[in-house]
Amino acid sequence: MYPAQGVRDYPRERFIDDLLREHETEIRRCLKKGAHKVQVDFTEARLAVKVDSSGHLLNSFIDLNNLALSRFSPEERRRIGVHTCPGNDLDSTHSADVDYAELLPSLFQLKAGNFYIALAGERDRRHVLEIIRRHLRADRRIFVGVVAPIDPRIETAEDVRDRVLEASEYIPIEQLGTTDDCGFSPFFDDTSTSRDTAFAKIQARVRGTAMAAELIGARQ
Ligand SMILES: [Zn+2]
Numbered sequence: 001m002y003p004a005q006g007v008r009d010y011p012r013e014r015f016i017d018d019l020l021r022e023h024e025t026e027i028r029r030c031l032k033k034g035a036h037k038v039q040v041d042f043t044e045a046r047l048a049v050k051v052d053s054s055g056h057l058l059n060s061f062i063d064l065n066n067l068a069l070s071r072f073s074p075e076e077r078r079r080i081g082v083h084t085c086p087g088n089d090l091d092s093t094h095s096a097d098v099d100y101a102e103l104l105p106s107l108f109q110l111k112a113g114n115f116y117i118a119l120a121g122e123r124d125r126r127h128v129l130e131i132i133r134r135h136l137r138a139d140r141r142i143f144v145g146v147v148a149p150i151d152p153r154i155e156t157a158e159d160v161r162d163r164v165l166e167a168s169e170y171i172p173i174e175q176l177g178t179t180d181d182c183g184f185s186p187f188f189d190d191t192s193t194s195r196d197t198a199f200a201k202i203q204a205r206v207r208g209t210a211m212a213a214e215l216i217g218a219r220q
Pocket of ligand 1: 083084086088181182
């Protein structure tokens with residue numbers, strides 16, 4: 001974001017300092033207010049791989065995020081998560097064509113305790129789950145997307161149940177959670193999904209997750 005030609009009386013180092021401090025402050029305020037988890041949006045991650053396939057841009061974002069995450073204790077980081085998706089504005093994506101294999105190994109370098117990964121809208125979910133399994137660390141929790149805000153069809157609880165069961169073949173249930181693939185209206189001008197549809201999808205997620213938990217025998 002900082003212009004290549006610089007800004008007079010405001011060097012890049014100070015910009016980075018300010019950026020990190022504000023980011024840290026925002027997360028701390030949420031934690032202090034009692035947030036169960038604080039999710040950091042990182043939709044730029046997958047887009048960064050598309051813009052720069054060398055991975056340099058992605059890694060620079062990850063280094064920057066890690067500078068901020070390093071300011072938190074391990075206990076605090078257990079309450080911090082990172083969201084990744086291929087974009088979701090106005091029912092469109094910006095980087096769905098980027099293979100998660102190009103992204104997830106680097107993304108998992110982030111010093112966060114939780115990862116919220118859009119999965120319902122993926123063409124090949126098992127391929128993604130396989131990558132997650134390969135790179136999963138014991139101290140991480142993975143929340144897989146089980147409903148797709150971009151898909152106008154409202155998922156049934158049974159759809160969700162089956163997606164959770166599928167994911168449980170790859171991720172130990174103590175480390176598995178569910179989420180929506182993304183927000184339902186990321187910007188105020190995005191009315192592509194109605195409030196009723198959003199709540200129906202969330203209801204399907206909650207009910208389907210409970211059905212799967214019962215089948216697996218997991219505590220909720
Ligand atoms: Zn998203």
